[in-house]
Amino acid sequence: MVDLLLIVRLAGRRVALPAADVEAVVELEGLTPVPGTADHVAGLSALRSRVLTVIDSWSALGLEDQAAIGSTEAIVVPSGGHTYALLVEQVEDVVESKGKPVPFKASPGPGWSRVSSGMVEAGDDLLLLVDPHALIAGPPLEEAA
Amino acid sequence: MDELINDFIAETRDMLEALGGEIVAWEAAPGDRARLDEIFRFVHTVKGNCGFFDLPRLEALSHAAEDALAEVRSGKRGADAALVSGVLAVIDRIGELVHALETGESLASEDDGLLIESLKPGAAPFVEVTSSDVAIGDARKAQRSIRLSVDLLDRMMSGVSDAVLARNELSRRLRDAPTDLAVEAAFDRVSACIAEIRDAITRTRMQRIDNLFAALPRMVRDIASELDKHVRLEVDGGDVELDREMIEMIRDPLTHMVRNAIDHGIEPAEARSAAGKEAAGTLKVCARQSGNQILIEVVDDGRGIDGDKLVKKALASGVLTPERAERLSQAQKIGLIFEAGLSTAQEVTAISGRGVGMDVVRANIERIGGLVEVDSKLGHGVRFTIRVPLTLTIIPALTVSAGGQIFAIPRAAIDEILRTSGSAVKLETIGDSCIATIRGRRVPLITLTDLLGLPRNKGGKDQTIILLKPAGGDVYALLLDGVFDHEELVVKPAAPAIMAAGLYAGTTLADDGRPVLLLDPSGIASKAAIAEQETDREHRVAETAKKARVEEHAQLLVFRGLDGGRRAVRLAVVERIEDISPDAIQFTAGRLRVAIDGAILPMAGCTEAPDREKIRILRLSDGLGELAYAFDSVIDIVPLAGKLRRSRTAGEIAGVILINGEQVELVDPHWLFAHCDAVTAGEARRVCAMPLGDPWMDNMLRPLVESLGYEVIEAGEGVEADLLVASADTPLPAAPPGAQVLRLRATPEPADDSDTIYRYDRAALLDALGASEKASNHG
Numbered sequence: 001m002v003d004l005l006l007i008v009r010l011a012g013r014r015v016a017l018p019a020a021d022v023e024a025v026v027e028l029e030g031l032t033p034v035p036g037t038a039d040h041v042a043g044l045s046a047l048r049s050r051v052l053t054v055i056d057s058w059s060a061l062g063l064e065d066q067a068a069i070g071s072t073e074a075i076v077v078p079s080g081g082h083t084y085a086l087l088v089e090q091v092e093d094v095v096e097s098k099g100k101p102v103p104f105k106a107s108p109g110p111g112w113s114r115v116s117s118g119m120v121e122a123g124d125d126l127l128l129l130v131d132p133h134a135l136i137a138g139p140p141l142e143e144a145a
Numbered sequence: 146m147d148e149l150i151n152d153f154i155a156e157t158r159d160m161l162e163a164l165g166g167e168i169v170a171w172e173a174a175p176g177d178r179a180r181l182d183e184i185f186r187f188v189h190t191v192k193g194n195c196g197f198f199d200l201p202r203l204e205a206l207s208h209a210a211e212d213a214l215a216e217v218r219s220g221k222r223g224a225d226a227a228l229v230s231g232v233l234a235v236i237d238r239i240g241e242l243v244h245a246l247e248t249g250e251s252l253a254s255e256d257d258g259l260l261i262e263s264l265k266p267g268a269a270p271f272v273e274v275t276s277s278d279v280a281i282g283d284a285r286k287a288q289r290s291i292r293l294s295v296d297l298l299d300r301m302m303s304g305v306s307d308a309v310l311a312r313n314e315l316s317r318r319l320r321d322a323p324t325d326l327a328v329e330a331a332f333d334r335v336s337a338c339i340a341e342i343r344d345a346i347t348r349t350r351m352q353r354i355d356n357l358f359a360a361l362p363r364m365v366r367d368i369a370s371e372l373d374k375h376v377r378l379e380v381d382g383g384d385v386e387l388d389r390e391m392i393e394m395i396r397d398p399l400t401h402m403v404r405n406a407i408d409h410g411i412e413p414a415e416a417r418s419a420a421g422k423e424a425a426g427t428l429k430v431c432a433r434q435s436g437n438q439i440l441i442e443v444v445d446d447g448r449g450i451d452g453d454k455l456v457k458k459a460l461a462s463g464v465l466t467p468e469r470a471e472r473l474s475q476a477q478k479i480g481l482i483f484e485a486g487l488s489t490a491q492e493v494t495a496i497s498g499r500g501v502g503m504d505v506v507r508a509n510i511e512r513i514g515g516l517v518e519v520d521s522k523l524g525h526g527v528r529f530t531i532r533v534p535l536t537l538t539i540i541p542a543l544t545v546s547a548g549g550q551i552f553a554i555p556r557a558a559i560d561e562i563l564r565t566s567g568s569a570v571k572l573e574t575i576g577d578s579c580i581a582t583i584r585g586r587r588v589p590l591i592t593l594t595d596l597l598g599l600p601r602n603k604g605g606k607d608q609t610i611i612l613l614k615p616a617g618g619d620v621y622a623l624l625l626d627g628v629f630d631h632e633e634l635v636v637k638p639a640a641p642a643i644m645a646a647g648l649y650a651g652t653t654l655a656d657d658g659r660p661v662l663l664l665d666p667s668g669i670a671s672k673a674a675i676a677e678q679e680t681d682r683e684h685r686v687a688e689t690a691k692k693a694r695v696e697e698h699a700q701l702l703v704f705r706g707l708d709g710g711r712r713a714v715r716l717a718v719v720e721r722i723e724d725i726s727p728d729a730i731q732f733t734a735g736r737l738r739v740a741i742d743g744a745i746l747p748m749a750g751c752t753e754a755p756d757r758e759k760i761r762i763l764r765l766s767d768g769l770g771e772l773a774y775a776f777d778s779v780i781d782i783v784p785l786a787g788k789l790r791r792s793r794t795a796g797e798i799a800g801v802i803l804i805n806g807e808q809v810e811l812v813d814p815h816w817l818f819a820h821c822d823a824v825t826a827g828e829a830r831r832v833c834a835m836p837l838g839d840p841w842m843d844n845m846l847r848p849l850v851e852s853l854g855y856e857v858i859e860a861g862e863g864v865e866a867d868l869l870v871a872s873a874d875t876p877l878p879a880a881p882p883g884a885q886v887l888r889l890r891a892t893p894e895p896a897d898d899s900d901t902i903y904r905y906d907r908a909a910l911l912d913a914l915g916a917s918e919k920a921s922n923h924g
Contacts (some may be wrong), residue, residue: 046660050659
């Protein structure tokens with residue numbers, strides 16, 4: 001059951017994330033690359049003396065070509081004892097959901113089906129509900145390698 | 146023992162406190178079974194614990210209460226008021242006794258007998274004389290230790306870590322802001338406070354390793370009796386302190402090693418007696434601190450590890466190829482014990498199971514930045530050494546730069562820091578791999594930027610090399626752009642996606658607030674080893690064997706001969722390399738010789754004095770004598786590896802080996818020394834004793850004898866010589882044992898004694914001297 005939804009723009013789409021999963025919305029200052037890791041790990045950044053692992057959400061979706069280069073807008077998501085920052089194009093709003101998520105009526109498109117389990121009604125729109133933890137996990141191993 | 150008693154006191158007190166409510170409730174409703182059980186458990190536990198200590202009063206009290214309550218539980222007796230108050234009085238008395246035990250006060254001298262009596266059926270209710278409330282109140286005041294949940298400690302630690310990071314950030318901001326002395330002073334105070342708190346909390350997390358060792362005696366006893374073996378356990382170093390987290394991480398590996406030692410190491414009593422050992426095996430477990438590492442050793446005097454058997458198994462299971470197996474040193478063979486699926490025991494046993502073990506042990510220890518080493522003598526036992534860092538969270542580190550990025554390297558792994566511009570360092574590329582030669586020691590070189598796929602530093606030639614000795618083995622050199630600073634870093638585990646790279650040990654924040662990656666020296670080594678097409682396994686075996694690859698093999702000096710051919714000679718026989726002028730080389734007395742440092746050395750490596758300005762020679766030594774070997778230039782120093790193809794005929798060249806893909810002739814120093822008259826060596830060996838002071842002997846014979854390579858000494862009592870020369874017309878001096886005697890007469894005609902030689906009979910004289918020379922050469 002999702003109460004509040006965070007609406008962000010990602011890879012040209014408006015999508016919703018459960019606001020309960022999101023700790024903060026930040027503007028990242030500086031990025032330390034981490035060589036030798038999977039593509040969707042953009043690097044490290046610091047937030048109030050905490051180290052954030054920055055996730056390149058576009059790579060995580062397998063949609064590198066739609067990446068918003070230089071975006072510093074990120075949502076902070078704690079997951080599995082670590083804190084991540086998911087880069088997005090733009091954070092729009094927080095809205096109340098109008099109901100339970102519903103399964104897709106049609107395929108949401110490549111990349112998206114892995115990070116989303118359904119649609120959710122927010123405001124006047126029906127948006128893809130994205131699981132931030134799935135974004136953090138990144139593409140399956142063989143793709144990441 | 147003190148520790149255990151303290152634990153007992155603390156535990157009993159905790160239980161008493163928890164029981165407080167139950168007692169009251171039970172008093173109100175003596176029929177309440179749950180309450181009764183609770184109280185019964187308490188006295189039962191106290192009674193059981195007392196058995197370990199010499200506490201007769203506590204034991205008698207708890208025993209009496211237990212008996213009475215047991216009867217109630219079994220329904221033999223009702224819980225009447227007399228019993229209830231009797232039990233309560235006993236519990237109070239237990240509290241008092243425990244309190245007295247803790248504070249060391251003399252025990253209250255009341256007679257426990259009365260109390261115990263009051264528990265008997267039909268006894269008069271016990272009337273309390275002392276107020277137990279006061280006693281317990283005192284106990285609370287006296288208590289100087291508290292029991293904390295470990296979670297709370299962890300939270301404190303992470304809180305302090307955050308405080309340190311926040312302090313660092315504040316310090317950075319302060320540096321950017323206009324200076325205000327008052328603010329700075331305040332900041333310094335905050336810094337000092339945080340440092341102090343951090344220190345204290347780090348210490349609260351330290352635990353005596355006793356906690357880990359305390360379970361060993363029981364475990365050893367159980368396993369030994371199960372296997373019907375006799376094992377004597379010796380534990381030492383229990384007072385060593387280690388981070389609590391580390392202790393937890395070591396617990397399983399240590400348990401496993403102890404099990405293995407008893408199961409696979411220590412033989413049954415009969416086998417031990419047969420091998421001439423004491424029937425009872427000895428298992429030693431000891432801990433000690435060494436720098437910022439803790440060493441834990443598990444040593445048994447059992448049958449040891451059979452390296453060859455391991456190799457056979459490894460071959461059978463395909464872990465090892467026959468070629469590699471051939472090249473393994475003994476230490477590397479024993480190191481195979483850490484391979485998955487190689488268990489030395491023939492049968493699977495209930496104790497150690499099969500093959501699951503040392504590989505897991507190793508993995509667990511390495512995960513916490515430690516390492517395991519093994520050393521074994523077949524038939525004499527095994528020594529496992531675990532090395533672990535003191536603590537996990539705050540580590541001293543070196544910040545370095547590579548490819549424009551900052552990294553941190555744990556200082557514990559750093560052996561040495563060098564500049565590439567220094568004369569002690571030489572970098573070479575051989576094939577695909579790089580080698581750094583540091584003061585003659587050759588170590589693999591890993592360029593960090595290449596490994597990480599970062600842009601190489603093009604401009605600056607002056608780079609830095611860090612010699613790293615990772616937790617897990619071989620020294621290697623890491624090429625970096627520069628070194629910044631030593632820092633104490635609060636290291637946090639990195640996200641799984643980052644750890645998956647296998648290169649990093651964690652993340653931290655530098656003073657300037659930027660995240661910094663902590664490099665994992667062993668991870669880098671294995672990553673680079675993979676890049677060099679070296680199998681991970683071989684690398685790990687090599688790690689275990691520790692240095693074996695680099696230092697156990699003989700070193701070869703590879704050089705270019707005067708004829709341009711590649712040759713090699715064992716480095717050990719090379720005394721030094723010198724440049725000499727060709728004038729020093731002359732064909733004298735039947736062979737090419739070189740005059741050097743006031744000595745004449747036989748010359749090898751060329752057939753005539755070479756026509757060049759300077760000639761480089763290798764001065765080869767067999768420990769006694771020397772000879773010179775002319776050559777053109779040094780190519781390399783490499784470890785002796787690979788197969789020698791022997792020469793078809795014996796000669797200066799022993800055979801040919803393959804070094805870096807090229808044929809190299811291996812010079813046979815033995816042949817050289819055997820066939821170069823080994824003059825210098827001869828001088829040292831062959832001694833001729835003769836009467837000195839005789840002009841003919843001094844001026845005529847002596848030069849001749851010396852020219853044949855003898856050292857001339859004056860004949861006399863107790864002189865050791867190979868040859869004794871004496872005049873026929875003087876009495877024969879005592880000949881040294883084993884010496885050949887040469888008597889010379891002044892007249893051509895032999896006198897009555899036929900065993901003399903005319904002193905100008907050159908042929909006979911030389912023959913005699915030569916025979917002695919040959920005899921000593923072959924002797």
